[in-house]
Amino acid sequence: MEKDKLKSIGIYLAMILLGxxxxxxxxxGSNDEPHDHDHEHTAEVENATEEYTCSMHPQVRQxxxxxxxxxxxxxxxxxxxxxxxxxxxxxxxxQERYSTWANVRTRKVEAMHAGVHIRLTGKVAVxxxxxxxxxxxxxxxxxxxYADFTGRxxxxxxxxxxxxxxxxxxxxxxxxxxxxxxxxxxxxYEAARQRLxxxxxxxxxxxxxxxxxxxxxxxxxHATLSGYxxxxxxxxxxxxxxxQTMFSIADLGRVWIxxxxxxxxxxxxxxxxxAEVEVPSLxxxxxxxxxxxxxxxxxxxxxxxxxxxxxxxxxxxxKPEMLVNATLTTExxxxxxxxxxxxxxxxxxxxxxxxxQQQNGFTFEFxxxxxxxxxxxxxxxxxxxxxxxEIAVSGVFAIDAAAQLQGQYSxxxxxxxxxxxxxxxxxxxxxxxxxxxxxxxxxxDDPDEALRQGGRLMExxxxxxxxxxxxEHHMFWMEQYEAIEESLINFKYSEDIAEMRVHFEPLxxxxxxxxxxxxxxxxxxxxxxxxxxxxxxxxxWLSEFEEIKNPYFGDMMLRCGEVRETLREGVAHAEERxxxxxxxxxx
Numbered sequence: 140m141e142k143d144k145l146k147s148i149g150i151y152l153a154m155i156l157l158g159x160x161x162x163x164x165x166x167x168g169s170n171d172e173p174h175d176h177d178h179e180h181t182a183e184v185e186n187a188t189e190e191y192t193c194s195m196h197p198q199v200r201q202x203x204x205x206x207x208x209x210x211x212x213x214x215x216x217x218x219x220x221x222x223x224x225x226x227x228x229x230x231x232x233x234q235e236r237y238s239t240w241a242n243v244r245t246r247k248v249e250a251m252h253a254g255v256h257i258r259l260t261g262k263v264a265v266x267x268x269x270x271x272x273x274x275x276x277x278x279x280x281x282x283x284x285y286a287d288f289t290g291r292x293x294x295x296x297x298x299x300x301x302x303x304x305x306x307x308x309x310x311x312x313x314x315x316x317x318x319x320x321x322x323x324x325x326x327x328y329e330a331a332r333q334r335l336x337x338x339x340x341x342x343x344x345x346x347x348x349x350x351x352x353x354x355x356x357x358x359x360x361h362a363t364l365s366g367y368x369x370x371x372x373x374x375x376x377x378x379x380x381x382x383q384t385m386f387s388i389a390d391l392g393r394v395w396i397x398x399x400x401x402x403x404x405x406x407x408x409x410x411x412x413x414a415e416v417e418v419p420s421l422x423x424x425x426x427x428x429x430x431x432x433x434x435x436x437x438x439x440x441x442x443x444x445x446x447x448x449x450x451x452x453x454x455x456x457x458k459p460e461m462l463v464n465a466t467l468t469t470e471x472x473x474x475x476x477x478x479x480x481x482x483x484x485x486x487x488x489x490x491x492x493x494x495x496q497q498q499n500g501f502t503f504e505f506x507x508x509x510x511x512x513x514x515x516x517x518x519x520x521x522x523x524x525x526x527x528x529e530i531a532v533s534g535v536f537a538i539d540a541a542a543q544l545q546g547q548y549s550x551x552x553x554x555x556x557x558x559x560x561x562x563x564x565x566x567x568x569x570x571x572x573x574x575x576x577x578x579x580x581x582x583x584d585d586p587d588e589a590l591r592q593g594g595r596l597m598e599x600x601x602x603x604x605x606x607x608x609x610x611e612h613h614m615f616w617m618e619q620y621e622a623i624e625e626s627l628i629n630f631k632y633s634e635d636i637a638e639m640r641v642h643f644e645p646l647x648x649x650x651x652x653x654x655x656x657x658x659x660x661x662x663x664x665x666x667x668x669x670x671x672x673x674x675x676x677x678x679x680w681l682s683e684f685e686e687i688k689n690p691y692f693g694d695m696m697l698r699c700g701e702v703r704e705t706l707r708e709g710v711a712h713a714e715e716r717x718x719x720x721x722x723x724x725x726x
């Protein structure tokens with residue numbers, strides 16, 4: 140009985156243990172299935188977020204790369220949280236994998252000794268210095284014509300025509316008569332010889348007439364230059380008068396290349412510049428020369444001026460009226476040059492993307508620059524970019540398109556700029572520069588220099604004038620003018636540098652608001668904040684450089700502060716910024 144009881148207990152324990160094992164297997168399997176399901180769901184969500192759109196038609200959405208069905212442009216990835224919109228509308232951060240997909244490459248800007256190449260078109264022309272017109276020196280009739288077609292080669296001294304002239308015969312007879320009595324009447328004899336010289340007879344020809352004692356009614360016309368007969372204006376039997384042109388001869392051993400340069404090119408062309416000439420009808424033949432003459436007059440119809448080169452043409456390959464292309468190289472200057480692939484054209488100015496940092500991708504700054512003429516290496520930068528800065532040289536349009544979709548500044552949505560009269564803009568730039576001189580004097584703990592710069596700033600303010608602006612910014616400028624004027628008056632009567640710094644604060648606030656609304660004229664400005672000033676209340680100032688030089692403490696805490704805002708020439712008002720953000724969120 141006791142054995143049966145123990146046996147039953149053993150069976151129950153075995154059943155309980157078996158149930159625990161089965162339960163563990165069942166529930167552990169159940170836990171695995173949801174885990175796998177969640178993983179698959181997460182992967183599906185991740186794949187679903189990989190979306191592509193068109194920069195020109197943001198309503199287009201596809202889950203794989205391809206071409207836009209509307210315009211055919213390459214689709215770009217829709218930015219996620221890693222491609223985020225910066226607080227600064229000039230900055231855009233692109234995820235590294237997207238930058239690889241878009242083939243974004245960067246390169247540091249270099250300054251080099253780059254000569255500008257100007258490409259002009261023109262034609263071959265006869266060298267006027269080697270062209271002669273043969274005219275009739277006495278009246279008569281063309282008895283015989285030897286040079287009877289244009290284009291033929293003639294040699295100097297060759298007979299071109301024979302002219303019958305009664306006047307020539309009469310002049311010869313007078314010479315023979317005067318020669319017979321030359322001892323008695325020498326002046327008459329000399330006059331007769333002079334008349335024949337006026338008919339362009341050489342002394343040898345005149346002497347031959349005297350020696351032969353015979354007067355001839357005909358006289359030969361000879362070539363005075365070797366070359367090609369470019370014009371024949373007479374025929375046999377024609378009568379000619381004194382001074383009438385009969386032939387034109389040109390030596391084509393040296394020819395002119397006459398080029399047309401437009402107004403924006405003429406200023407960079409000077410005599411002596413090297414030129415490479417190509418003739419489309421003579422492939423493989425290259426000619427070199429230099430600028431010999433720049434026409435001082437512009438053609439009122441074509442708005443161009445003639446540029447002339449002289450080239451040797453010994454084999455007569457260059458024929459007048461042939462079309463040519465020429466490349467002129469101006470004197471090289473040490474300038475910043477960017478490759479053409481880095482530029483997005485917006486009219487007078489161009490856009491580049493400057494790489495600022497690398498953190499979770501690439502951060503690029505939208506930068507408008509002014510470019511000059513093109514060189515073999517790229518375009519010369521006149522303003523807006525410094526040597527050593529790193530810019531995108533490939534995939535630039537993809538960066539611009541992605542920035543546009545995020546509501547940042549782009550080629551298609553550039554910053555709004557205040558329209559300022561040129562005179563006011565110049566005066567405003569001078570105002571900012573004199574403010575910076577005052578700020579730097581305070582940072583250097585130099586009250587005398589600060590007081591002097593304050594006086595110069597007041598003079599510039601008065602020269603600018605309170606009513607210098609009209610339209611939408613008229614009232615704004617009047618308010619800032621009064622604020623600046625009041626601060627400068629108080630600054631002038633300050634007893635020490637500490638009081639100067641008190642009045643410098645409202646002066647800075649007025650200049651900061653002016654820069655925010657009217658633009659940082661001429662360069663980038665930095666709004667800098669010192670948290671320690673005035674018992675930790677803090678104060679702002681405007682700086683022309685990013686380095687901290689504290690004007691409120693000077694040498695005591697020169698590096699105290701931080702840049703809070705960057706102001707560029709582009710000005711975006713609050714409502715315009717909000718509109719850009721709305722444009723960036725297209726669903």
